[in-house]
Amino acid sequence: MSESSHSLAPPGASMAEVHAGNRERLAAALRAHLTAAGRPLSGIVLLQGGEEQTRYCTDHVPLFRQESYFAYLFGVREPGFYGAVDIASGHSILFAPRLSPDDAIWNGKPKKLPHFKDMYKVDSAFHVDELAQVLRCEFSEHGHGEPLLFLLHGRNTDSGNYSRPASFEGMDKFDTDLTTLHPILTECRVTKSDMELALIQHANDVSSEAHVEVMRRIKPGMTENQLESIFRFHASMHEGCQRCAYTCICATGQNSSILHYGQNDGAVNDEYNFYAFDITCSYPTNGKFTRDQAVVYNAALKAHNDVISRMR
């Protein structure tokens, strides 16, 4: 396989279209909800994207990964953004951080607003420091006061953690709704569009191929870390998946019984444009099942297939 080309064709869909489709479905779901509740068909969804972090007190900046709700709606890869969607019209706005000229030394020539408008296919783009004014002017309900802001606040039932509602200077002048958005947006994310399914299928294909590569190269005496290295190298070198969606779990022997073993000292998952797939598989490092291993493997396989057939 050539080192400079991908062996698996990435989906043809424009990433910006995927996220524009997600915004449309959210606005439609919110309109349906407000109509059913007899509430006015107005207001603005406002989300705050992730911010750049440093490691403890140091200047080490881990590679930025966007917050997933914000990624779902806007697909923005840079830190420090806000995004708004007008519920009635579906009109979308991105707010980009205003960078100091010195920032260019560290991060390159700053992108201008038209770049973000184009790149992420939103209807308009402003700077974060214009947020309050833009929301007031652009979206004010024909002079009838400040628009109602629908903010994201709710509990992630896997982690028990709460999402952080958007917050900006001057927000105290706006009315906010903290309860409507989270369950509706979360429900939107459960049903995937065809374009999203294509992205997930691609992440799945890349992961599967990398798993097969590990199976080809595994041999007794290798360390778990080395198996993870082979997986990551294959996905990044040949398929452009530079990061895994979760901490890799690549475990041998007794370690395989630990669900979140990540020392690798741990199944590995790939992410493509924020879409990911999770594959777990088990096999003998020397390529041959012992009788005991075959009994356990076939029992697990039967249990798995029973679950799948009951779901259909």
Place this chain on the structure above:
Amino acid sequence: MSESSHSLAPPGASMAEVHAGNRERLAAALRAHLTAAGRPLSGIVLLQGGEEQTRYCTDHVPLFRQESYFAYLFGVREPGFYGAVDIASGHSILFAPRLSPDDAIWNGKPKKLPHFKDMYKVDSAFHVDELAQVLRCEFSEHGHGEPLLFLLHGRNTDSGNYSRPASFEGMDKFDTDLTTLHPILTECRVTKSDMELALIQHANDVSSEAHVEVMRRIKPGMTENQLESIFRFHASMHEGCQRCAYTCICATGQNSSILHYGQNDGAVNDEYNFYAFDITCSYPTNGKFTRDQAVVYNAALKAHNDVISRMR
């Protein structure tokens, strides 16, 4: 090169000895400082290690990396610890988080206190919920009240961020000193012991070898991400360096002028037992310098050598 062995021998020093040496130098430096200031030779250094984080509101847990001051003194690889050093005696104690039995499902059989005492070569080990009581009983100055706690509080001049002083339930009963420890511990970290130098040399050797591997395999048409993949694969597969000390910067063309370009879409650094090295190098992707490239390269080399000779 065999895939299952390291080509570079890691330093022979026991990691626990490296950190024990660091604790000894800190206690000696604090005693010298207190003596010079006419203050009593007593009190306890108390540091809080890093805690496990989740990504935004999700249950995704990025691989834990210890806070560097805590790593320097204790070398602990797990989250949720505290560490103490008695200034007069040099006596050291680790406090491990008390895990629930359910934790074993996710993270494996919990390690017991003697494991941590052995592994990190401290004088004793307790649980975090015993902290206040242990500090009071073990370290109280022969019945003369609570010991003074020296906590880490100070500004990182690279980032402008402040380190977070240790905090635990019951700390309000203790007197604390927030100004003495940070400058002295920071100064200790500047002068490296022979064992530390050996670790840094090893991180340097691994980085250098991985750079050479990239130089061997680079060719026009490859992406920056692929160069990063080759670097990371070599360091992790052959040398056991599973993570880089900084976000990789692997930049071609104009991107090379951006200091912290990390899209790679961005010189790469390796970390070995918390010790790291930073190498930056530039070369033509096709293996041949043009006349212009040679002029710039040689001018940069001359400037670099001038700086080095002035430092000697």
